Structures are given as C-alpha cells and as structure tokens.
Amino acid sequence: MRNEKLVAFGQRVREIRKAKGLTQENMAALAEIDRSYMGHIERGEKNITLTKIYQISEALGIDVTDLFPRSTMTNNSAPKKD
Amino acid sequence: MRNEKLVAFGQRVREIRKAKGLTQENMAALAEIDRSYMGHIERGEKNITLTKIYQISEALGIDVTDLFPRSTMTNNSAPKKD
DNA sequence: ATCAAATGAGAGCTATAGTCTGTGGATTTA
C-alpha cells in the first residue's frame, strides 16, 4: 500500500510506543495484533482498519485521535470549554 | 463486521453529512466511494480502512479526528478480557 | 394517496488486511 498518510500514522505510533518504553513485540501483544504486522503498520506499509486503530490506541493508553497528526489549519476554532 | 465502535463512527458520519445538507449519494461522489458502500459504513457494517476514513473527512471538509466520538474521560478502567 | 428521491440491504466477486512461521542483520550484554 504505502502512502504518506499511512507513513505519518505509523511514525506516530512508533514515536508514542518508544516514549512508553515498549518494544514492537510487547505492544503487539497488548494490542492483540500480530508482531510482524505491527512492523508493517509502523512503516506505513499497511492500510489498517478502524478496529485495529482502536486496539492500538488502547494498547498505548491514549485517545484514538492522538494517533492522528494535528491539523494546523482545519480546526483551530473550536473551544474545548465545558 | 458490526461492532459498537463502527456503529458510533457511522452515526457520526451520518450526523455530520446531514448537518451539511448532503445526501449519501452526493457525499459518496465527493469521497469517491460507492453510494451503497457509504450506506454500509453509516450503518456500522464495515470496518473501514485509514484511507477511507481520510476520504470521508475530506469529503465532509472536516478534520479526521472530528469523525471520532469525543473522549470526555481519558480512561474507562474496563477489565481487559482475553 | 401518488410519485420520486433517498436509503436499506442482499449477493457475488476481487483486492488486500491480517495471521503464522521463519530467517537474518544489527545491537547489546556476558
């Protein structure tokens, strides 16, 4: 597959994983994803599904939306108040 | 497929689409996705891929992260089954 | 009520997501 959004996504996963001190293998175990598949994901070689995205965010203990690069332009207007 | 996260995602797509005054058909055209496939997505019957998620967010003119339910709280502390 | 547009939903097919198992290279530690 390989496209720039997948690569950006994968890089973000890797970055957060390392920040948490996890290896691909133990993160894969936490997420219940195959270890070799995790490698493909981080390299942006696979177009993963919504449920896998959730599995990863849960394994990393973060919100799904934190797996996506922050958009500087589209949405800086909404107040997070309340 | 069908699981609660996919249903929530689909509902959010539909909600935003209607708020923008679009039909499934013209939104599908914008996203370059088949009309009937869009229906399946909105009903939460398909576990769509990352690139499709981006196609949808771009068709709606919103940020990808806006397609996900807001997480009010960071942790659900639900026991992990295996 | 009638009609048309919008949507629901099934079947069938192809492409690819995702799994399993292993190999090898580069580090690291003993």
Next chain:
DNA sequence: TAAATCCACAGACTATAGCTCTCATTTGAT
C-alpha cells in the same frame, strides 16, 4: 566467543474490506 533482544522482511496462507449491481423499502413532497 556466544546468547539474547529488537527489528525488517518474506512466503503462504485465511478473513474480510472494497466495489458493483440489483431490488426492496422508506422518506418527503405535492
């Protein structure tokens, strides 16, 4: 010298996303 850990990558699968076609059903307007 190992041996242990981490990761890239390959091949051979299986499961399902993705796409298209079709027809039924709902919705909304007149």
